[in-house]
Amino acid sequence: MNTQDEEILRLRAQVARLQEEQDSGQDAEPAKRKGSAALVARWTAAVVLIVLTGVLVLSAVPAMYLRAQLLDTERYVETVAPLAADPAIQSEIADKVTNQVTAAVDVEGITRDALAELTQSTPRVAPVLAGLAPAIANQFESLVHTAVTNFVATPQFHDLWIQVNRAAHQGLVNLAEGKNDGIARIDDSGAVTISTKEIISRVKERLIEQGVGIAARIPEVDSHITLFQSPELVRAAQAINVLDRLAPWLVGLSIVAALGAIAVTPRGGRRRTTIWVGLSIAIAMALLALALAIGRGVYLNAVPPEVVSAAAAQSLIDTLIVPLKTTLRLVFVVGLLVAIVAFIGGQSRAAKQLRQGVAKAGDFLSGKLGGGPAKPWQLALARFRRILEASILGIAVLVLIFWEDPTAAVAIWTAIIAGLLILLVELLCRPANVPQESP
Known part of the structure; x- marks a missing residue:
């Protein structure tokens, strides 16, 4: 075979290869677009569920207040x-x-x-x-x-x-x-x-x-x-009855929406979604507190002084809404606590800098200063630290849920103690997480 024939065969092979690459690229493009569309759909669903979580919690807290407080003798x-x-x-x-x-x-x-x-x-x-x-x-x-x-x-x-x-x-x-x-x-x-x-x-x-x-x-x-x-009391009678019946469902749907938002999020963004779920709950409670303050002012201004004195009306309404204010503060702290814990464990620059600061403090306090072999119990603690930290957070939430007549101080101290325990776990297992230098 002469040189000219070899060149023709080489060119034909090159054309075939280019055609094959073009065909494979055309086949991959729809798959890529399909994957991108699925990604957008999952993020959209996550955002919708995050907003829905906030809305449901905003409705569930007053509903549970009506059910457990105003409608319980x-x-x-x-x-x-x-x-x-x-x-x-x-x-x-x-x-x-x-x-x-x-x-x-x-x-x-x-x-x-x-x-x-x-x-x-x-x-x-x-x-x-x-x-x-x-x-x-x-x-x-x-x-x-x-x-x-x-x-x-x-x-x-x-x-x-x-x-x-x-x-x-x-x-x-x-x-x-x-x-x-x-x-x-x-x-x-x-x-x-x-x-x-x-x-x-x-x-x-x-x-x-x-x-x-x-x-x-x-x-x-x-x-x-x-x-x-309040004239609205008569008009709201049916709404009160409906909220009373829907209260357990609203709580359940709030939990389902929160977990659903995390579940539908693409794998790499679930921690970010957890942060926003916690923030949506905290924001909902802040809005409820604002609405409560505005509603209280409107009510006190609308009460005729010849019917109820201003001082008596204020004492009564403030006493009645104390359980609601306590509950929304607790839920606010829980939402904020979830967001903070998820943020600290994330990969953002601020989270990394915070963890690095904690790590340096841990090294200093433990006397390691960046070196030293980890003990077996520290290796075991490091292996299960995420489970342990999640358990601490879960116990903190359960304490807030089952504490009889919790106050804002109880919520704040529960959050502080949970944060300190999580920090302690990170400090204790720090030597197992520090790459050891070669001798």
Whole structure:
């Protein structure tokens, strides 16, 4: 075969190879595009689930508050029981009960009639006694107010307060269920009231014992005092009932959405997704706290002062929302803790610098200063440190969930202790993670 034939064969082989490469490239391009599209789809799904997690948590926390607090009689009574000793509440009850008693007994009219009868035989005395009726009425009002004020400071009133608020809570439950009966009731304006019948009866007995004879004329009065009032309460009755039933589902869906966001994320980005899941929960709680503050201000501005005094309304609403504020703080700390732990274990420059700083501190504290053989237990600890750190985080979350009546201080100290324990694990296994220099 001459040189020309060899050149032709070589060129043909080169053309065939180029054609083969072109064909393989054309085949790979759709696969590449398909892989890229799948990657985008997974990230999109992750972002949607992260946002959904925040939205679900934002709904789940108030729903669980309604279910466990406002719609649970024992928890509700336990929450409002301290209000029996609140000066604003005591003053409100003293003023309202005094007005109800004096309205039920026309002391001035009774006194005027009695004085007129007394002065029939002594007409000259009549002008002198004419001004006594208003003074006696004012004195009676003062006596009633003093008697009520003294009564609301007794243990008997505390017991009575629990009793009437237990009934008031039943009014809330009835509202959610579409009923309206009992000594506690809710009218069309959304006013939740408690009966003062028993309070007036006790005050009447005290006045009679003190020798205030006219107190015997106090009739059996079945009046009510407004605890709080909001027209939205009536309109929200159905929503309250729905949230009560959906509360466990919202919690479950929040967990599923969070885990789903991490699961659908491409393998290299799951730690980043975990960070954003934690941040979405924390952001949701920050928004809930903001909405709670705004709603509290709107409510206090909308309550008519003639219905409930500003001080009493503020004491009551602040007491009722304490469990909700505590819960959102706990959930906020949990979300932030998840984000921080995931961030520290990530590959970002800031995370690496933080770990390097911790590593240097560990080397210094352990006396290794970058060298020294690791002990067997340190090698074992290093091998399982991620599982151990995840367990510490899980225990911290469980502590916050199952702690009875946790406070913000409990949440903060739980987060601090969990962080210190994780740091301790990193420091103890540090020698096993440091590359040893060759001798």
